[in-house]
Amino acid sequence: MARYVMVIDSEKCMDCKACIIACQQRNQVPYGFYRNWVHETDSKNSPCGFKFQPGACMHCDDPSCVRACPTGATWKSKDGTVEIDRSRCIGCGSCIKACPYHARFRHPVTGTADKCDYCHGSTPGQTPACVAVCPMHCRIFGDADDPSSEVSKVLAARKAVHIVPLGSGAKPTLTYLDVTTPSELPAASTTSYPVEAIRPLSKGVTWVGGLVLAALTGTFVRQLVKSSEKEDEEIAAETKAASSAETHDKEDNA
Known part of the structure; x- marks a missing residue:
C-alpha cells in the first residue's frame, strides 16, 4: 500500500498565500479558519526581511490527537494520513488541545474537528490543492514507498528535517528539506499576519x-x-x- 507524505522546501516559499486560498476553496473551509499556513520569521539575510515556513497537519506516526480522541473518530490510516470520521466526532475538542502543532480547529458549522487530510475526498492520493497551485513548487506530495515518485527521489537526495515541539514526543511525517525557519513552531496562531489581517480589513x-x-x-x-x-x-x-x-x-x- 502507498505511504503518502508531504515534503516542503521552505527556502522557495515567497508567502504568496496561494496554498492557503486553494485549500479553503477545495475543502470549503469557513472564512477565518485554516487547514494550512505560512509562518513568518524575521531574517536580516532575506531580501524581503522575512523567511517563510509553510505547514499543515504533520500526519504524525503515533499521533497524540488519535490517543486523545475518546470515540475513535480520528485515526492513522494505513496510507499515512491522519483522518477524521465526522460522524463519530462529538466535538469535545480533546484532539484539538492534544495537537502540539495547533493544526486542528472546531468547524463552526458542524461543531466537529477539522484539519488537513491531504485533500483525500473521494480519491486518496490525489494531489492536494496546496501542492497543485504552488508557483514555486515548494510543496511536494506523493508515495514515499514508491522509489520512482518525485517525493522519494527528493527525500533520497536532500536532508530531511522534522519540526518537533519541545516535550511533545511528536513523530511528524511532514518533512522539510535541508533547513527550515523557525526551527520550532510558534505556540500561538498558525496563520501568518497578512492572512489574519484580512478579517479586520474586510x-x-x-x-x-x-x-x-x-x-x-x-x-x-x-x-x-x-x-x-x-x-x-x-x-x-x-x-x-x-x-x-x-x-x-x-x-x-x-
Missing part, C-alpha cells in the same frame, strides 16, 4: 462601502427632490403665465 472595507453607498443614495434622493421642486416651479410659472395671459385677453376684449 470589515473596514464593508463599512467604507456602506458609507459610500449611503452617500450616493443621499445624493440621488436629493437630486430627485430638487428635480421635483424644479418641475413644480416650472409648472407654477407656466400656470401663472397662462393665467396672466388669459386676464390680459379678457381686459382687451372688454
Whole structure:
C-alpha cells in the first residue's frame, strides 16, 4: 500500500498565500479558519526581511490527537494520513488541545474537528490543492514507498528535517528539506499576519462601502427632490403665465 507524505522546501516559499486560498476553496473551509499556513520569521539575510515556513497537519506516526480522541473518530490510516470520521466526532475538542502543532480547529458549522487530510475526498492520493497551485513548487506530495515518485527521489537526495515541539514526543511525517525557519513552531496562531489581517480589513472595507453607498443614495434622493421642486416651479410659472395671459385677453376684449 502507498505511504503518502508531504515534503516542503521552505527556502522557495515567497508567502504568496496561494496554498492557503486553494485549500479553503477545495475543502470549503469557513472564512477565518485554516487547514494550512505560512509562518513568518524575521531574517536580516532575506531580501524581503522575512523567511517563510509553510505547514499543515504533520500526519504524525503515533499521533497524540488519535490517543486523545475518546470515540475513535480520528485515526492513522494505513496510507499515512491522519483522518477524521465526522460522524463519530462529538466535538469535545480533546484532539484539538492534544495537537502540539495547533493544526486542528472546531468547524463552526458542524461543531466537529477539522484539519488537513491531504485533500483525500473521494480519491486518496490525489494531489492536494496546496501542492497543485504552488508557483514555486515548494510543496511536494506523493508515495514515499514508491522509489520512482518525485517525493522519494527528493527525500533520497536532500536532508530531511522534522519540526518537533519541545516535550511533545511528536513523530511528524511532514518533512522539510535541508533547513527550515523557525526551527520550532510558534505556540500561538498558525496563520501568518497578512492572512489574519484580512478579517479586520474586510470589515473596514464593508463599512467604507456602506458609507459610500449611503452617500450616493443621499445624493440621488436629493437630486430627485430638487428635480421635483424644479418641475413644480416650472409648472407654477407656466400656470401663472397662462393665467396672466388669459386676464390680459379678457381686459382687451372688454
